[in-house]
Amino acid sequence: MTLAAQAIGLTACGPVDVSNSLNPEASALTALGFTSDDLSAGKLTDPGPSASPDANSAPGAAAKQRRAGALRLRRALGRNVEHGEVVVQTKQGDKTIDVQRGTVTAIDDTSVTVKSADGFTQTWVFGKPLRVIEHRTTIQANAVKVGTEIGVAGAKDGSTVTANLIVIPLPK
Numbered sequence: 001m002t003l004a005a006q007a008i009g010l011t012a013c014g015p016v017d018v019s020n021s022l023n024p025e026a027s028a029l030t031a032l033g034f035t036s037d038d039l040s041a042g043k044l045t046d047p048g049p050s051a052s053p054d055a056n057s058a059p060g061a062a063a064k065q066r067r068a069g070a071l072r073l074r075r076a077l078g079r080n081v082e083h084g085e086v087v088v089q090t091k092q093g094d095k096t097i098d099v100q101r102g103t104v105t106a107i108d109d110t111s112v113t114v115k116s117a118d119g120f121t122q123t124w125v126f127g128k129p130l131r132v133i134e135h136r137t138t139i140q141a142n143a144v145k146v147g148t149e150i151g152v153a154g155a156k157d158g159s160t161v162t163a164n165l166i167v168i169p170l171p172k
Helices: 002-011 024-031 061-078
Strands: 083-090 093-107 111-115 121-134 137-139 149-157 160-168
Touching: 024 083, 024 093, 024 149, 024 160, 093 121, 111 149, 111 160, 121 149
Parallel strands: 121 160
Antiparallel strands: 083 093, 093 111, 093 149, 111 121, 121 137, 149 160
16 A cells, blocks of 8 residues: 555655646646546547657757656556545635546535445535536536446645546547
8 A cells, every 4th residue: 555655645746737827627637647638628630649749859858758758657646545634825825625536426516426446435516616527618517427437636724625527538
């Protein structure tokens, strides 16, 4: 368990391949292994495949390759994280963010209940604002159905967790 916790902790170290404009919830889901494509609603074009950079082609290319390798490792570790809590530093001070990956077991107009693969179940109150992204498109929360696999992130205050971001990942 300690080794797993250390590995998960390492996944959050160093630069992450996300825009600085992402909110803390999006950053937390990215650390869990969700890709920037999963989080980008309204993206109209697919960047397509890119060639691997040659370490000798330009200054800094080797560093870019190392960062890309570290990002792949973070994503591989992150895809195995089922739920957790992180504290992130924001301009307004520290903010506790809960994250969870799992299956929707119940949903109504005010909340969603998610069950992770290990059996952990959490009910999330819908925040204002709430952003729900499915296949890179923003949708309404009432479009999410029981049985859907999601990632959810939001602020924790005491025992209340508030969903600010729900992501239905791209098919694998």
